[in-house]
Amino acid sequence: MSVRALRSTFGPNCHWCGLPMDFDAPHGRPESATIEHLIDSTLGGVRNQKHRRLAHAICNHTRNEFRMQAEREFQRWIAARKAPSKP
Numbered sequence: 001m002s003v004r005a006l007r008s009t010f011g012p013n014c015h016w017c018g019l020p021m022d023f024d025a026p027h028g029r030p031e032s033a034t035i036e037h038l039i040d041s042t043l044g045g046v047r048n049q050k051h052r053r054l055a056h057a058i059c060n061h062t063r064n065e066f067r068m069q070a071e072r073e074f075q076r077w078i079a080a081r082k083a084p085s086k087p
């Protein structure tokens with residue numbers, strides 16, 4: 001599903017913040033529309049067109065940043081949990 005098709009299905013607003021996106025060239029600017037791949041494990045983790053939405057490049061990027069941060073924090077927590085307790 002292309003950006004154009006997603007736009008006609010879901011409208012011109014960002015999936016995350018609900019604000020209008022910029023569909024004009026050049027693409028790749030913070031307010032540009034990008035395709036967000038929603039991979040929801042509760043839905044079987046299958047990547048298909050039902051899980052595609054449009055979002056600002058900046059919203060998409062920031063979401064990924066936060067998710068990576070959360071993963072790093074979790075890994076630190078796991079490492080601390082596995083480490084032997086200090087005397």
Ligand SMILES: [Zn+2]
Nearest residue numbers: 014017056059
């Ligand atoms: Zn947005």
